[in-house]
Amino acid sequence: MSALTLDSLNKSYGDLRALRDLSMEVPAGEIVGFVGSNGAGKSTAMRIVLGVLEADSGQVRWGGAPVDLAVRRRIGYMPEERGLYPRMKVSDQLVYLARLHGLDTASARAAMEQWTEALGIADRRGDEILKLSLGNQQRVQLAAALVHSPEILVLDEPFSGLDPVAVDVMSGVLRAQADAGVPVLFSSHQLELVESLCDRVGIIKSGAMVKFGRIEELRRTDDRRWVVDGPPPQSWVSAVPSAHVVSTDGRRSVVEVRGASADTVDQDLLRSAMAAGPVHEFSLLRPSLTELYRHVVTTDSVATARETVSA
Ligand SMILES: Nc1ncnc2c1ncn2[C@@H]1O[C@H](COP(=O)(O)OP(=O)(O)OP(=O)(O)O)[C@@H](O)[C@H]1O
16 A cells, blocks of 8 residues: 655754654555644645655655655645635636646636535635635635645645534545545644544654554553442452552542553453442543643653754
């Protein structure tokens, strides 16, 4: 299966190291969320994929081969600085962009009609971009990234400023693209959305990738916690090695087992609790992506971003 690979990318702006050996893989057919604080380096990495910025070292590959101009023409890109002509009509703008990517006029018109329909802006085709709301401008921007049927999608904060219905429309389009085999990489600060939509996530801090993988894998921790609604935990927790009570109101408790790698530990806990009384709820408590992100961004150390780059 093809993949878009970012391999050990480095980029400095003067003495600011914006990317440090940044690597990640976006498999065809998957949606990868790219998250990190303001200034962490997401846009820099995406611009390098597009070739609008050159890396100091490292490589971007598609299907194992370096990304060249021909591949770049087949990428659908939504830049952070939205690049539409404000005084141009929506339809003219989209047909023009599709033509730039090599479609003939009839195909360009058909693509414009298809995407304005799919994105709920068909009734705005005749309007100038500047007369649209910001959310609708963003829908046009996504249509602009899609009119040439790209093989790869790279979107810089496509969800920012969208209303909930527009978020659903955008999510549906990205999922459909991934299902059709397109690798989709997008940056976002909306972590709940990333968690629900993405197959994988990359967390970048000060230009370095500090976590990358399937969200379920990243949420798996060595110290596992369970919510138990049942008998007072003091009466049964001590029977399970390494288990202790994190919090309890006497009935509903959070119980943690340190280094709970054994598959049977949940059975041991449940058995022990049920031996002490009826159990009404027993569920594994996993950190959300937001909790994971906060933990990574506040604790994992990366050398300071602003440092002198040796010549
Ligand atoms: N053209 C430039 N010249 C100098 N510094 C730059 C330039 N572009 C970006 N930077 C710096 O590089 C770092 C990474 O910026 P980048 O825009 O890639 O971050 P980001 O993760 O996309 O941030 P945000 O979430 O705020 O969009 C920041 O410190 C930024 O100030």
